Amino acid sequence: MSTPLRTSYPVPVEDLIPAGRSLAAELGEVPSQNRLMKHLRVGKDKAKAVHAALIEERTADHAEDHPETRLHSVPDPDETTTESDTTDTPSEDAAEEFLQVTPPTAPVPARRKGWLSRFPRLTRRGGISPADEPTTGAESGNEMRPVRSWPVLLLALPAFVAVWSGWVGLGELTGFGVVHPLPGIADEFTINSAITLPIGLETYAAFALRVWLSGRVPATARRFAMISTLTSLALGALGQVAYHLLEAAGITRAPWQITTVVACLPVAVLGMGAALAHLIHTRENGSH
Template identity: 45%
Template sequence: MTSAYPTPLDVLADQVRDLAADLGEWPSRNRVIKTFKVGAPKASAVLDTVKASGFDPANPVVDDGPEDANEIAAPTETDAVNPGPEITSEVIEESGAGTSSTKVSAPADPEPTPDAPTRSERSEVGWRAHSWALLLIAAGAFVAIWGGWVGLGKLTGFGEIALLPGIADEFTIDSAITLPLGVEAYAAFALRVWLSASRSDRARKFARNSAIGALVLGACGQVAYHLMTAAGMTSAPWQITTPVSCLPVVVLGCAAALTHLMRDEEGR
């Protein structure tokens, strides 16, 4: 959720400059949107501002101190709070000689500390850990959903068809696979747009309604197939065949509408 008090452009430019220096390259507009919770126009504006300033993320400018080697910087408040390592001195007196000398010991070099991982590295490691669980869940759901939709398609009249009749009659395909490819793939696509914070309210609203509708249709299709299979039916009644036969057309229309909404938004 974005803040009610938006970040000023100059402050956001410094944050984007630090992110680019950590990455060693320019972040994408979507990366800026997700990292700093800003809209697409502001993300584009801050990227243009930082690039126009001459900043190079591959070779960040480092301040080497004052140009004059003889110039001595005055102590600051930070130096007073965090003084440098203390140099200890030890007075050595020579017996009988009446002379003394001072021995100065230099501070020991601090032990090197390992660099902490950047935010992008931590997020990438976390995504890898979550993706394994998602792939495992998706594999089990894919087998069940695919089998249910293909079986329902056969009960409602879907089957092998010749894609090139009269040209290559032997090249056939089972049209029942269009049901899981269309309905379930669109449900995942619309769900992704719905949960994306960088999309407009209009696109997210359409994606939300159509994603819920696709998931409900998918659940109803699985229920209908298993009920008819358990009852020993070899063909579906017309009340089920009619909506199932219209699903490819409905899914195509929803996918085209959502794509146009997203392209209109990016073109503004």
């Protein structure tokens, strides 16, 4: 039995004809193009050329012996394939032409794959290459420089002074004042309880805002942080408005409605802070 040709270089059609002739002698008839493609390990074009040469030789030999008959090739029933199957097999000539004409495409970087990874033929056959994609400054090789945050300190300093003085002043108008937190232990130690308002409410608002915008917490915690941030900022703004209105009107004691709301703020801040801390460490499925 003849052995198929094995080589990494393209074999001319003239060198393939003897192997095809040997296969025809074994089969007793001219093999089909598909059989030649598989046996000789060549593409469709070369198999077609070898097949035509074998037909011509067999026709010439048979015409000498039997001039009244004509020889035709019979395809093997088990190797009959559809046209779509044969066209899917790339020929060696087409592969060589493609490699000579088309330069090798650079590998697609991980950050540029995107939707092109779903259509590999676009880059393989020259339709669209990753180099043609629009790139931003970060992708074109320029290093991303972090934005300086020190201007926030300049912005926060005057706001801190205004917010601190407003809350402390409102606290004094609503009953907050100097207390002795350690009676019997350190009687001389005193503290103005009005400072608990700006420290508690504004600090929680800043912390909840960071949790909301971080994107590193569960969805439940992020939603709660968003709602509580907006609530804290709204209460802080209302507190500043109330203090300045009372101060402008010359009122030395706030109405009971304002006193009630201000007195509940430390408790509300404690509850929101504890709830947010719990939600941050709680997974989506409810387990810790």
